[in-house]
Amino acid sequence: MKFLCDHMLGTLAKWLRFLGYDTAYPGPLEDAALMETCAREGRVLLTRDKELASRAPNALRIQSEILEKQMEEVTKAFGLRTDRALSLCSLCNVRIVPLPREEARGQVPEGVFARQTEFWRCPSCHRVYWKGSHYDAMRRQIESLGNPNAPDGAAPPKA
Numbered sequence: 001m002k003f004l005c006d007h008m009l010g011t012l013a014k015w016l017r018f019l020g021y022d023t024a025y026p027g028p029l030e031d032a033a034l035m036e037t038c039a040r041e042g043r044v045l046l047t048r049d050k051e052l053a054s055r056a057p058n059a060l061r062i063q064s065e066i067l068e069k070q071m072e073e074v075t076k077a078f079g080l081r082t083d084r085a086l087s088l089c090s091l092c093n094v095r096i097v098p099l100p101r102e103e104a105r106g107q108v109p110e111g112v113f114a115r116q117t118e119f120w121r122c123p124s125c126h127r128v129y130w131k132g133s134h135y136d137a138m139r140r141q142i143e144s145l146g147n148p149n150a151p152d153g154a155a156p157p158k159a
Contacts, residue, residue: 001078004043006034009062012046012070017093019142020084024093031055046074085142086135089122096120096129104128 002022005013006029013025024043026034031049035056038045045052045059053061060077062070074080089096097120104119107128120129 001080002041002043003074004034004038004041004045006045006047006049006052008048009046009070011067012062012074014090015067015071016074016080017088017090018086018138019080019082020087021080022088022093044078082142086129086138089125089127089129091127092122092124094122094124096122099128104130 002024003013003016004024004026005016007027010025013023016023022043024037024041026037029037031052034045034047034052037043038056038058043058045056046062047053047056047059048062048065050061053059060074062073064070064073087095099119099121101113101117101119103121104116105113108116108119108130112130112132116130116132118131121127122129
């Protein structure tokens with residue numbers, strides 16, 4: 001499943017990427033260009049625009065302004081899974097690849113290099129990722145999506 005978020009849903013796009021879903025975020029485009037891109041690339045359009053959602057052949061109108069509820073809407077509508085979470089660059093939407101530890105030297109803070117053994121890099125923007133202190137919190141947030149029994153505050157923050 002591939003998505004395209006319109007200009008009103010940038011944070012949602014980032015969180016769908018965190019889940020491992022190919023999510024385009026082209027910024028402000030005319031409605032026709034959004035629909036054409038979705039058709040050409042086989043994407044589902046996610047929009048808060050009621051009129052656009054009614055005209056687009058493959059769209060979901062996002063009702064809420066609140067990220068947690070937006071994620072719940074998309075998760076329920078498409079049965080999203082979390083088994084490929086944290087596999088895409090949140091900036092570039094490109095699959096991250098393993099980076100040999102020695103190649104990470106000098107690209108990450110010295111303390112991070114000393115504590116971590118695994119690194120990944122985005123082949124597009126060259127951003128380096130590792131399982132830092134934020135990793136467990138992100139995993140908990142991702143796993144709680146759509147889970148009504150999740151503790152308060154377990155849903156994604158407004159990052």
